[in-house]
Amino acid sequence: MKKYLVFLVLVISLGVVLNSFLNSYIQAIFISFIVNAIMALSLNFITGLADQFSLGHAGLMAIGAYTSAVLNKEFFSDQWMLIPLGVLAGGLLAAVAGYLVSLPSFRLKGDYIAIVTLGLAEIVRVLLLNWKHVGGPRGYNAITKFPDFWYAYGFAIFLLFVTFMTMHRLKVSWFGRNLWAINEDDIAAEVMGLEIAKTKRYAFTISSFFAGIGGGFYSHHLGYISPGSFGFIISVQILIIAVLGGLGSLSGSIMAAAILTFLPELLRSVQAGSLDLRMIIYPILLILMMILRPQGLFGRKEIFEYVPKKIRAKLGMHR
């Protein structure tokens, strides 16, 4: 219990610092960091643990974002109390979409899921572009926003906590071990009686659910979304965060999300003209990392696994 108490105190004090000493710009960046972290966790679950390459997380995010935004604006009449309900619905719909997509993808060995998820993102984008009611290419405006910082902050931390804990528990459970077995050697796993396609399908559905949650939250955070906010480049950005943190390391994803959200903001002042230098730095980072340190910052391990055992035992962290 002690560690959760420590965590809660830390979160509240960070919230106080953010709320009273820092301006709304930094607060907004902090919230985007949490969105990025949720998305990276979601991707890491399927790509890191199950070794299935998804290139369409932006599409799942878009499903969550549009579902939540439309629900809140059209049916809940802008009640900010009901935002969590919309976000949950967004997650569920994304999970349904993810499940449907996973049906054809895991029938063959190979990287078909990469291209099918890419296709999903593209199909979602095209449908949204053609859906006049939500603004088509102009985007969807005036979405219910969070009333104040504390609501947004608390809800974001809550979502991140739930996402992380769910995934971590799954990672150390029998299900996570199944995924690991498939990751290591799928033929051996099949011989041991694992239903490979089914396990991968479940993993992808869970991952999609959290991607939808992240998207739903994102729409209320910004108050404006358009099909362009969920392009291929967003999928790539999520991928880079997950890879940098280490595929399979959930806490690594959160760490990498922090680095890759705050660093570009710091570099904003040295940016050259209208060119987005990030899009040059990201791919170079990605290629160099794959050649020099393919396991990312933390590999498969969690950050706290690097803490010596004695200290961990004192803090009550057994795993």
Added chain:
Amino acid sequence: MQEFLQHTLNGLSIGSIYALLALGYTMVYGILGMINFAHSEIYMMGAFGAFYTARFLNLDTPSVLNFAIGLLGAVSFAAIVGFLVEKFAYKPLRKSPKMNVLITAIGVSILFQYGGQIIFGADPKSFPALIEDKNLFSLFDSPIHLTDLLIYFVSFASLGILSFIIFKTQTGRAMRAVSTRPDMTPLMGISNNKIISATFVIGSALAGVAAVLVSIKYPKIDPMMGVRIGMASFVAAVFGGIGSLHGAVVGGFLLGLGETYLIGYGASTYKDAFSFVILIIVLLYKPTGLFGQTRKEKI
């Protein structure tokens, strides 16, 4: 009838371009087992290769000779880029997990897209008129353009050269051998690395041909031009059965025709999603594609 014929002719010309690009995807997949996401960017580089060749040599009058020079520029530039990409990005990862190679391929693809925007500029450039577009004759009242005929001719010639290389030469035999048993080929005195390089060079050269053919028909080129056509061609390769050369060609033509009919009879805004819908249907009902074979795995 006239409209239908027109759509068919257009579909055949876009289909032959898909076929050329799908061959590049399928060859690399067959030999390395990876999706070469950078292939669409090599295609883009081919178009810019032809553009700069024409610019530096002042090829501003349309003629067959100038077209041939532009084509040569595109093919050699694309082949060099493909060779370098393989050498510096994929070769160091020959022994690492497939996931890492895929991530690298994505990285290379984005680097070329955005690096291209810095080097060439993000705005579309108008491709020089290497060949005059005129109506040669009419077939059932639908005009036959010179560019369309040229596209058919050049792509069929390239397909012929490719099938000669693959099925009649030593290199082609070695390529087929490496794609079947890469562990055995070194024992037969074949250098796998050289053969893989050759595969990339040939696939990239085909992408260069496709780039020039597209550019003379739609003379606007920009660094992002490869994204959509690349995805569609990849789908064509999967549709035909990835790893199968004949499949890639057939898949390319079928996809090109289908897409053109869809645009021709309304629904043009859904064009971008069409190829992926096809892909999902194919994976559902015939996951190996039209000509693909399932290989039994031996342990």
